Amino acid sequence: MQVTGAEVVVRCLQEEGVEYVFGYPGGAVLFLYDELFKQNKVKHVLVRHEQGAIHAADGYARSTEKVGVALVTSGPGVTNAVTGIATAYMDSIPLVVITGQVPTQAIGQDAFQESDTVGITRPCVKHNFLVKDVKDLAMTIKKAFYIASTGRPGPVVVDIPKDITTHKTEFDYPEKVTMRSYNPVTRGHSGQIKKAIQMLMGAKRPMVYSGGGVILGGASRELTKLVRLLGLPCTNTLMGLGGYPATDRQFLGMLGMHGTYEANMAMQHCDVLLAIGARFDDRVIGNPKHFFQEERTIIHIDIDPSSISKRVKVDVPIVGNVREVLDDLLKQLESSKVRPDSEALKTWWTQIELWRGRDCLKYDRSSPIIKPQYVIQKLYEVTGGNAYVTSDVGQHQMWAAQFYKFDQPRHWINSGGLGTMGFGLPAAMGVQLAHPEAQVACVTGEASIQMCIQELSTCKQYRLPIKVVNLNNKYMGMVRQWQEFFHGNRYAESYMDALPDFVKLAESYGHVGMRIDKPEDVEPALMEAFARKDDLVFMDFTTDQTENVFPMVPGGKGLSEMILV
Amino acid sequence: MRHIVSVLLENEAGALSRVSGLFSARGYNIESLTVAPTEDPTLSRMTIVTSGSDEVIEQITKQLNKLVDVVKVVDLSDGEHIERELMLVKVRAIGKDREEMKRMADIFRGRIIDVTDKDYTIELTGTGSKLDAFLKAIDRAAILETVRTGASGIGRGDRVLRV
16 A cells, blocks of 8 residues: 555654654644654654754653654754754764655755755764655665664754655565665674783773763673672763762762862873773863873773774774673673782772872852752752753753762763753653653753753643752853853853743743752752652752862863862 | 775765765865766765875774765775876967977877867876876966866775775
8 A cells, every 4th residue: 555755754653663753843844743643653742942852852862772753844943953963963862853854846946944954964963864755765764763773873864855755655664774884893802802801900000981882882780790890990971970880889980071089080090991982082081192191001992983092092992882892801701710910909999099088079068058069969869869860061060960979871861072051951851751750850050941941831731740950050150160260250241140030930831930049948949849740840049159160170181180179 | 194095885965975074074184086986886986085194094994984875995005006097188289389299298198189279188197196297397388277087096906895
């Protein structure tokens, strides 16, 4: 039986087991919406801005192991989606974004709501397609899901001209797809793995540094097993938090620009570094020249060959799926009796404990003004450490990363690579839909939240009981901090005048709003908010305006050149 | 250092822009880039002449391999290879210069492929430096127009790049 292109798309989504499509209708996708309307397997979530659709699909993908799906119209629908797509691309999040396009014969005619979608999105997608024949539609969507979710994941855009959605074809969803130009490696080279073990066994000051690859690759269990088996110190990047349990003694906290003293010092002074699913980016190792002042051997496991020796020369590269490589590594270790030099390791741990004793995350706990760190600590306690926490970008993001101890993967959801303000609330929608019973908190600030605040309306429509933790210091805090440190206290445009009354704003959207001004009210407010299981509660915390994030490695400085409290 | 990189890629709309976009986005040099379908019409072969440190060239080949449309990448400069470039040059050929120009074309094993009473169009094939040498050898004022394809390259002997 012949079906229309629009029906092909919807049936493909059904075949892929897609639960939610986040989107916004428009002229070029009307036939697709018509088909969505006629069925109820794939549920559509109507956002208030296309950026929100992509972030929501992204949050859904990050908190599950599934591909996030979004649907937007041509022209402005696509351009609004670009920030979301670039966000997902930088953090390697598997998404399939279906975009409407003007009819085939109108392409290139500067038609109404036309944009060169393939051209605009090309630098920020893993791959993109323009479908020119309805017969290619099912295979293209199959390929899109395959490419998005395999290898190093990423967003894939499928651009579908309006006429294609009306053309008829036989529907046959391919079971499998093979592409001669795309065959991601999964198994690591066994010789390299052997070499890595030798290096680790010979180490006096070994260190494990893991990133988002461990989360995306589902390798937390293997990582934890390895670190415990060998008694190694372990640090996570911002993207890797939850990859190793944060409450474990062997965890040194996050590293990098706002990493802990002990993690950064251990990273700088280790003699053998095992890097797993991480990419030595500028916010993590600081100045590479400074990093290389100390001699060390680097083992790097990553699925993307181009991540290896990109910023830092690596001694033992292992290309492969992190879980499979760690599995092979563990098998080889378990069958041999070799273990690292325990005396050397003891000395190394003594040194690390000295660094840890510096208590680099201390802050003034007796302050009469609410300290933002305190709010995150209380959030951690009230939620029992089990919440999914999304965040926006800035100081609040760093405090959440430092003070919420993530013991599980896929619970910390933030825009690490692109650093997209406005990510937190829509991402939380995707998370809450994926985990209806879970506690979901969006840690944000008064500047970030306003970048996608319209999604409060979506939250109402779908009854998403997200808890918004707004750390309101009336400043773009991170900008203000840099201005204080590096621009002679000249706070150019970082003060937000004329803020809305967030309590009333939340109420006008039909939610519960709270304002919290005193430290002693923080915990009761959080408890009340999380007790309201069916409500979105917007908590507006009036926090210390001049609080800074410490430690801090200033831009261009070395990892061990931290500014401390 | 100068490198010559061969790429086999799917002959799809937009594949070229993925490659050129990659080079501009990551700040890599392109000295020349040529592309055309192969004997298998579903595949295109591209030759890119680029330059950079060993680390940069390593990244270029890795990043090219990462493109979903790219089937294979070889740095021809890693081994023995041959490269050729085609140039068409239109030169003034009047009076006594006419004979001289014909002689120069012969010396460089060029062919005159179009003739008028005022000019010749000469076709010349060789490495880029041979083409440069020809342009240097003739009177600069006689050159009316040049067009070059950029280098194409192939491995020597049994070095074969195919699917």
